[in-house]
Amino acid sequence: MIKISDLNFTYNKNENRIILKNIDVEFKRNEISVITGLSGCGKSTLFRIISKEIISNDINLLTGNIFINGENLNNIEKKEVFTKLAIVRQDPDTQLIFPLVIDELAFGLENLNIKKDEILEKIDQISKELSIEHLLFQNPRFLSGGEKQIVVLASVLLLGANILLLDECMSQVDKKGRERIFQILKILKNEGKTIIMVEHNLKNLVIADKTFSLINGNLSYFKGYNNEEVS
Numbered sequence: 001m002i003k004i005s006d007l008n009f010t011y012n013k014n015e016n017r018i019i020l021k022n023i024d025v026e027f028k029r030n031e032i033s034v035i036t037g038l039s040g041c042g043k044s045t046l047f048r049i050i051s052k053e054i055i056s057n058d059i060n061l062l063t064g065n066i067f068i069n070g071e072n073l074n075n076i077e078k079k080e081v082f083t084k085l086a087i088v089r090q091d092p093d094t095q096l097i098f099p100l101v102i103d104e105l106a107f108g109l110e111n112l113n114i115k116k117d118e119i120l121e122k123i124d125q126i127s128k129e130l131s132i133e134h135l136l137f138q139n140p141r142f143l144s145g146g147e148k149q150i151v152v153l154a155s156v157l158l159l160g161a162n163i164l165l166l167d168e169c170m171s172q173v174d175k176k177g178r179e180r181i182f183q184i185l186k187i188l189k190n191e192g193k194t195i196i197m198v199e200h201n202l203k204n205l206v207i208a209d210k211t212f213s214l215i216n217g218n219l220s221y222f223k224g225y226n227n228e229e230v231s
């Protein structure tokens with residue numbers, strides 16, 4: 001669960017451009033929350049703040065509070081944040097570092113000290129679920145954009161974090177791939193995960209339990225499931 005209260009952010013306090021304005025929102029477990037908004041409106045910035053990639057400094061202005069499973073983000077060390085949440089960034093190249101896909105998938109699990117045969121079993125399972133078995137011994141750098149995105153998503157899902165931040169994680173993935181991802185996300189949500197997605201493609205909104213739009217720094221609750229209007 002993530003609760004944000006009265007969050008305000010501007011990259012440069014000497015300029016007049018407020019990116020996020022009085023944001024009050026709760027992203028709950030067992031829900032897929034989707035945030036939409038025009039290019040440059042601040043969606044990725046919000047994710048970078050939640051994941052503590054952006055912290056308060058001399059130039060920016062960051063106020064308000066963020067709670068991750070009830071714990072104030074200010075009290076969580078930066079390196080601890082990633083034990084609580086996992087993020088798929090907008091550009092998959094920033095998250096692919098190994099020469100083989102299988103090493104990319106194994107890396108996070110090795111850091112969690114999981115046994116080798118268990119790691120291989122988990123990789124086998126997620127590769128089947130996402131249909132990427134044929135990519136395991138390829139170099140991620142030479143994959144298509146959509147394949148890269150699926151590999152990054154697989155590596156992140158393997159970590160088993162309870163909170164997932166997915167920043168346009170399917171923007172280059174084809175329809176079949178998107179359907180597979182939808183299936184997995186629905187299972188994860190029913191297992192109790194908190195899933196927050198940034199989406200440009202309105203077709204992907206079908207997966208949302210709740211939709212939010214970010215306009216001029218304001219995040220507003222747009223529609224609930226079944227398109228009922230929400231007050």
Ligand SMILES: Nc1ncnc2c1ncn2[C@@H]1O[C@H](COP(=O)(O)OP(=O)(O)OP(=O)(O)O)[C@@H](O)[C@H]1O
Pocket residue numbers: 011019037038039040041042043044045046090200
């Ligand atoms: N490090 C930075 N310093 C100053 N301004 C920045 C910085 N990073 C992003 N911005 C600006 O902040 C605004 C919000 O950027 P952000 O990447 O959060 O938008 P976005 O909603 O994710 O856009 P897109 O849909 O294109 O991914 C943009 O105008 C961007 O130029």
Ligand SMILES: [Mg+2]
Pocket residue numbers: 043044045090167
């Ligand atoms: Mg973005």
